[in-house]
Amino acid sequence: MNLGLPPMTTALLELAFDAGSPVIENTCVSFGVVLLFIQRGNNLKITNIHNVPETLVKLAKTNDYSKNADYSVTEIISPPRIQRLRKIHFKQMQTDVSDMLWQMLGTALHNVAEKSQVENHINEERLVCKIEGVTLSGAIDVQIVNGNKVSVIDYKFCSSFSVTDIKPEWETQLNIYGWLINKVKGLGIDKLQICALIRDWTRSKLLDKYEYPKAPIQVLDIPVWDLKKTEEYISSRIRLHKESKLSSDLGEELPLCSDEERWQRPTKYAVMKKGAKRAVKLFDDLEVATKVCNEKKEGDFYVEQRKGEPIRCAGNYCGVADWCSQYNKEVIANQNGGSS
Numbered sequence: 522m523n524l525g526l527p528p529m530t531t532a533l534l535e536l537a538f539d540a541g542s543p544v545i546e547n548t549c550v551s552f553g554v555v556l557l558f559i560q561r562g563n564n565l566k567i568t569n570i571h572n573v574p575e576t577l578v579k580l581a582k583t584n585d586y587s588k589n590a591d592y593s594v595t596e597i598i599s600p601p602r603i604q605r606l607r608k609i610h611f612k613q614m615q616t617d618v619s620d621m622l623w624q625m626l627g628t629a630l631h632n633v634a635e636k637s638q639v640e641n642h643i644n645e646e647r648l649v650c651k652i653e654g655v656t657l658s659g660a661i662d663v664q665i666v667n668g669n670k671v672s673v674i675d676y677k678f679c680s681s682f683s684v685t686d687i688k689p690e691w692e693t694q695l696n697i698y699g700w701l702i703n704k705v706k707g708l709g710i711d712k713l714q715i716c717a718l719i720r721d722w723t724r725s726k727l728l729d730k731y732e733y734p735k736a737p738i739q740v741l742d743i744p745v746w747d748l749k750k751t752e753e754y755i756s757s758r759i760r761l762h763k764e765s766k767l768s769s770d771l772g773e774e775l776p777l778c779s780d781e782e783r784w785q786r787p788t789k790y791a792v793m794k795k796g797a798k799r800a801v802k803l804f805d806d807l808e809v810a811t812k813v814c815n816e817k818k819e820g821d822f823y824v825e826q827r828k829g830e831p832i833r834c835a836g837n838y839c840g841v842a843d844w845c846s847q848y849n850k851e852v853i854a855n856q857n858g859g860s861s
């Protein structure tokens with residue numbers, strides 16, 4: 522969760538590295554290898570409320586990419602509802618150029634990385650493969666080829682917190698890249714790695730007692746899945762997205778986002794001491810919290826409810842909360858004092 526970031530930044534970050542890269546499409550082996558360089562116009566409305574230099578605004582506006590396929594890897598990993606709403610409302614979506622800082626830095630990094638040619642390293646290659654009757658593409662930051670095996674590295678801007686708690690979607694994304702490489706080039710997967718570029722790293726925190734990354738750049742090993750398992754996962758995700766598109770075309774309700782996809786924070790019950798700002802202890806269960814509260818012999822204690830909420834919706838981190846019936850029904854229900 523990127524809770525410290527503006528909503529649209531987080532939405533855009535989901536595309537960040539793909540978005541900035543020149544598109545190099547490498548079709549499945551069965552189609553032969555074809556290289557395409559395509560740059561598309563950007564329909565997203567970009568404002569400049571902080572009056573940043575025009576050169577940056579132009580960079581933000583031209584900073585688009587083409588996936589050259591029916592679906593990209595990042596799309597199929599994302600919740601179908603979010604993807605469909607983004608497609609429907611893309612022209613209404615708006616962001617400020619200042620919120621695109623990390624996306625632009627991603628672009629800059631891609632441009633620099635491309636110039637760094639190292640033997641056996643392939644930079645910025647987009648691979649495309651057919652599966653489930655559609656084309657799926659993925660832009661791979663770095664491939665290191667060693668004989669008939671390849672190691673994959675993906676750059677990620679992230680917080681220091683993410684380095685100690687690897688995001689499941691990173692594991693999924695890299696394994697799908699591995700699968701694509703295997704399908705397109707017939708190579709086996711040696712290693713999958715994230716090169717984490719830590720946005721909030723500061724040297725002073727190294728002195729703190731808790732676990733903290735030793736440097737602002739960390740290389741993290743990602744578990745490698747069995748290729749069959751990866752293919753089954755890809756098929757299931759594509760089917761979900763196809764169903765979502767069909768529902769949208771028929772004017773039906775889109776598949777709902779799950780609690781996990783909405784970054785649902787559960788309701789907690791805090792045992793509080795009168796006059797204190799911080800909870801004595803937090804509980805998941807009201808009964809347990811009440812019991813603990815009643816057992817306190819000295820002082821004045823009470824139980825405070827900390828209502829859970831879907832963080833991704835409430836902060837519009839998906840970028841489409843304004844048009845989401847699932848979330849808006851809940852907002853209305855809560856305003857009317859009920860539950861959804």
Ligand code: SF4
Pocket residue numbers: 600602603606778782783831833834835839840841842845846847848
């Ligand atoms: S607002 Fe929430 S439920 Fe709706 S698309 Fe976004 S994350 Fe999903």
